[in-house]
Amino acid sequence: MSSTKYILGHFEDPDDMMHGIDKLQENNIGIYDVFTPMPIHGIEAKLGVKRSRLPIAAFCFGITGTFTAFSMIYYMLVYDWPMNIGGKPSFAFPDFIPIMFEMTVLFCAFGMVGTFFFANHLFPGRAPRVMDLQATSDRFVIAIDAKANPFPDKIDGLLKEAGAVEIKHNDRKYVSYE
Amino acid sequence: MGTHDNHTHNFTQEFEFTGKAKTWSLIAIVVGVLAIAFGLYTNAERTFANLLLMSYYFTCVCAAGLFFICLQYVAQAGWSAGLLRIPEAFAKVLPIASVILIIVAASGLLTHNLYHHWHQEGITEVGNPNYDPIIAGKASYLNMPFFLTRMVLLLGIYSIFARVITKFSNNEDLEGGLSSYKKNFKFAIIFLIIFGFTTPLWAFDTIMSLEAHWFSTMFGWYNFAAMWVSGLCTITLTVILLKKSGYMTWINENHLHDLGKFIFAFSIFWTYVWFSQFLLIYYANIPEETVYFYKRWEPAYKPWFWVNIVINFLAPILILMTRDSKRQMNTLMFVCIMLLCGHWLDYYMMIMPGTVAEHRGFGIIEIGTALGFAGLFTFLMLTQLSKKSLVSSNHPFLQESLHHHI
Numbered sequence: 001m002s003s004t005k006y007i008l009g010h011f012e013d014p015d016d017m018m019h020g021i022d023k024l025q026e027n028n029i030g031i032y033d034v035f036t037p038m039p040i041h042g043i044e045a046k047l048g049v050k051r052s053r054l055p056i057a058a059f060c061f062g063i064t065g066t067f068t069a070f071s072m073i074y075y076m077l078v079y080d081w082p083m084n085i086g087g088k089p090s091f092a093f094p095d096f097i098p099i100m101f102e103m104t105v106l107f108c109a110f111g112m113v114g115t116f117f118f119a120n121h122l123f124p125g126r127a128p129r130v131m132d133l134q135a136t137s138d139r140f141v142i143a144i145d146a147k148a149n150p151f152p153d154k155i156d157g158l159l160k161e162a163g164a165v166e167i168k169h170n171d172r173k174y175v176s177y178e
Numbered sequence: 179m180g181t182h183d184n185h186t187h188n189f190t191q192e193f194e195f196t197g198k199a200k201t202w203s204l205i206a207i208v209v210g211v212l213a214i215a216f217g218l219y220t221n222a223e224r225t226f227a228n229l230l231l232m233s234y235y236f237t238c239v240c241a242a243g244l245f246f247i248c249l250q251y252v253a254q255a256g257w258s259a260g261l262l263r264i265p266e267a268f269a270k271v272l273p274i275a276s277v278i279l280i281i282v283a284a285s286g287l288l289t290h291n292l293y294h295h296w297h298q299e300g301i302t303e304v305g306n307p308n309y310d311p312i313i314a315g316k317a318s319y320l321n322m323p324f325f326l327t328r329m330v331l332l333l334g335i336y337s338i339f340a341r342v343i344t345k346f347s348n349n350e351d352l353e354g355g356l357s358s359y360k361k362n363f364k365f366a367i368i369f370l371i372i373f374g375f376t377t378p379l380w381a382f383d384t385i386m387s388l389e390a391h392w393f394s395t396m397f398g399w400y401n402f403a404a405m406w407v408s409g410l411c412t413i414t415l416t417v418i419l420l421k422k423s424g425y426m427t428w429i430n431e432n433h434l435h436d437l438g439k440f441i442f443a444f445s446i447f448w449t450y451v452w453f454s455q456f457l458l459i460y461y462a463n464i465p466e467e468t469v470y471f472y473k474r475w476e477p478a479y480k481p482w483f484w485v486n487i488v489i490n491f492l493a494p495i496l497i498l499m500t501r502d503s504k505r506q507m508n509t510l511m512f513v514c515i516m517l518l519c520g521h522w523l524d525y526y527m528m529i530m531p532g533t534v535a536e537h538r539g540f541g542i543i544e545i546g547t548a549l550g551f552a553g554l555f556t557f558l559m560l561t562q563l564s565k566k567s568l569v570s571s572n573h574p575f576l577q578e579s580l581h582h583h584i
Contacts, residue, residue: 041581041583042583055501059499086461086463087463088463094453094456094457094460094461095457095461097453097457098457
């Protein structure tokens with residue numbers, strides 16, 4: 001049993017890489033992930049990547065902000081310390097709306113940034129984890145889980161055939177920026 | 179998958195304006211003419227208010243079509259290249275719509291059915307029983323010759339731009355190359371600047387001066403938002419109906435998604451300006467400003483005041499929020515029709531309290547006039563649309579539009 005954990009196929013051309021994905025899929029080899037230095041249209045559909053649930057999180061954060069603002073203003077201006085402002089009733093709802101709107105936006109924006117960082121393991125002091133450093137500059141990389149897919153030679157052959165310029169057998173999942 | 183398919187599209191396809199669409203639009207025009215004739219005979223003032231409403235709505239939708247084209251040129255947008263012929267057909271109808279609006283406004287003004295709040299015998303003469311000091315103070319702007327000059331000038335300029343920009347788009351079909359596109363880019367910039375500064379004046383004159391004592395600087399943008407949303411809805415509805423009849427195979431759910439996003443965003447923008455106007459007036463609570471909402475808070479209008487917000491804000495924001503609803507043709511079509519009715523109500527709430535006030539109605543005159551103008555718009559627009567192929571096949575961004583994928 002080899003100690004290879006992941007097989008990484010490097011491509012210099014995105015079309016070759018797309019071709020490589022087709023080849024692997026035809027041979028029922030599961031692809032762990034694909035890393036590209038630029039967005040490629042249609043790749044999510046090809047790999048069967050599920051749609052992000054970030055919009056749902058955004059909605060939840062937003063609505064939390066709306067209710068936080070409403071409760072806060074209601075407590076301050078209606079319940080705790082009612083004041084006469086321009087002779088209006090304390091519960092002057094139109095005046096609440098701008099603040100409710102702003103708090104919705106604030107909660108939504110911060111919440112989304114936080115969720116994104118959390119989901120991607122990005123926070124201050126954390127060295128970013130990448131499977132291959134060149135995938136962030138000029139290489140298109142297909143990663144295959146070697147433990148789940150037997151016959152590494154066959155995988156190498158398929159990647160080569162599709163036009164891979166380099167094939168790496170990594171014992172560790174991540175390399176980190178040092 | 180929208181990106182890598184290799185459909186063959188028939189770009190020389192032309193819309194054939196026959197059959198049901200033609201019959202029903204002509205029937206609607208006849209119904210409209212009959213209703214207007216009946217209305218003029220029974221209740222001229224209410225009919226004129228309705229004529230103003232619908233001719234303004236009609237002109238606004240056509241102007242929004244021209245605005246849409248110019249926006250796409252200035253942004254150098256690629257996604258919309260495949261559907262630009264539809265707003266172009268709107269823009270080609272703009273000169274006719276402008277003439278109708280000018281005739282309605284001028285005849286309403288001269289017969290004292292509209293704008294009598296500032297246009298009366300002796301209203302600016304000190305000592306006259308009709309004397310109104312506020313109107314007298316505004317008379318240097320609000321007087322008949324200047325009012326009509328402004329109206330003709332503004333709508334004339336818009337119409338000229340509509341002619342020029344659609345002409346260059348036609349030239350593009352005949353000659354190819356980039357020169358037409360570059361010229362239209364330049365004209366689009368000039369038009370957007372002129373349009374941006376003058377639409378508030380157009381709205382102030384046509385609608386706000388019905389209640390000439392009151393004024394709001396937000397009113398122009400509020401009207402612009404209503405115009406833009408209703409224009410986008412009409413464009414989307416036309417695209418969907420054409421697709422349903424088997425035309426425009428190159429338009430897919432990605433283009434509809436973008437149009438849906440536009441409708442969603444600008445429905446919120448409409449609410450934003452509506453509320454900005456409302457909140458300032460509510461907060462300051464100055465009698466000469468609150469009179470506008472006081473009138474719309476009378477029992478005759480109060481329920482519709484709320485319906486207006488629900489239909490133009492709450493409904494689109496909740497229905498169009500998810501991605502799927504924007505990509506489903508039927509949902510989007512429902513929202514478009516709803517918003518078109520909603521903005522009719524919006525204009526109704528702008529116009530009626532200042533003209534017929536508590537004698538407002540909803541009956542043969544309202545429905546008939548609305549149907550008549552809808553039919554007239556459909557007839558004229560589809561006639562223009564059927565004259566050219568449904569896509570400008572030499573448009574430099576056409577390929578980008580075909581491969582649009584979001």
